Amino acid sequence: MTGAEAEGVRLQKVLANAGVASRRVSEQLIVEGRVRVNGVVVTELGSRIDPENDLVDVDGTAVQLDQSKRYVMLNKPTGVVSSMKDDRGRPDLRRFTKDWDERLYNVGRLDAETSGLLVLTNDGGLAHVLAHPSFGVTKVYIAKVEGAVTPQTVQRLLRGVDLDDGSIAADKARLLSTSAEGGGSxxxxxLHAGRNRIVRRMMAAVGHPVVELVRRQFGPLHLGTLPAGRARELTKVERGALLTLARQAAGDDTVVRDGGEDPHTDQEI
Known part of the structure; x- marks a missing residue:
């Protein structure tokens, strides 16, 4: 805010424009010390900020100031590749982005036979944080596998499984159901790892090949009841949670302020 304070936009107006609350309620939030700019609590109603460069949060939740950024949740169906244009002519993600004028990209990938939660965005900085394993953003998968998984197998997944490209351990593993009649488990x-087809390879390594695989959660986002093949914009609460996570993971760095157009994509799960 230094240097540009007199030329900036009043903080309460920024909050109101971002849909946080009315201008009057936003003023109350500021006076109560619930608003931070670049990590510093601001209580002066006359404070001005630069919406293009400053980071704002209310009660610890990030506020989206750049309205040109889009954040979309897709329940990717099976049979669709995680690409905006497949050079082999297979069904791709373009059909799910027609409702948005912005050029959206997928954050990470799910292989063609894996369904579930995929994030589409034009925010390259945030996408990099979400997709890169070094930031530790977790993803939750439900796998239907062959055979009866035992508690011992669950512990093995937690301890680590040796694969061709190195050992990998699940952050969490939980047996949901198993069938004594051979109906699978x-x-x-x-996981927070982004290795190629990692869930399928882990389960095959412990003797339980995957029959069906769905990603139910990506960081703070839950698939919920969104039908397969449907996409929707994230709610204000979901956007706030996503931006907060990204800022925390990146250490409140500029990586999440204005990323490039082409988000980093990890390997297929």
């Missing part, structure tokens, strides 16, 4: 896995 349902297991929930939480």
């Amino acid at each position: 349902l297991i929930e896995l939480t």
Whole structure:
């Protein structure tokens, strides 16, 4: 805010324009010390900020100031590749982005036979934080696998499984159901790794090949009841949670202020 304070926009107006609250309620939030700019509490009603460069949060939740950024949740169906244009002519993600004028990209990938939560955005900085394993953003998968998974197998997944490209351990693993009649098992896995087809390879390594796989959660986002093949914009609460996570993971750095157009995409799960 230094240097540009006199030329900036009043903080309460910025909050109102961002849909946080009315201008009057926004003023109350400021006076109560619930608003921070670049990590510093601001209580002066005359304070001005630069919406293009300053980071604002209310009660610890990030506020989206750049209205040109879009954040979309897709329940990717099976049979669709995680690409905006497939050079082999297979069904791709373009059909799900027609409702938005912005050029959206997928954050990370799900292989063609894996369904579930995929984030589409034009915010390259945030996408990099969400997709890169070093930031530790977790993803939750539900896998239907062959055979009866035992508690010992669950512990093995938590301890680590040796694969061709190195050992990998699940952050969490939970057996949801198993059938004594050979109908397979349902297991929930939480991972932050982005290795190629990692869930399928882990389960095959412990003797339970995947039959069906769905991603139910990506960081703070939950698939909920969104039908397969449908996409929707994130709610204000979901956007706030996503931006807060990204800012925390990146250490409140500029990586999440104005990212490039092409988000980093990790390998297929």
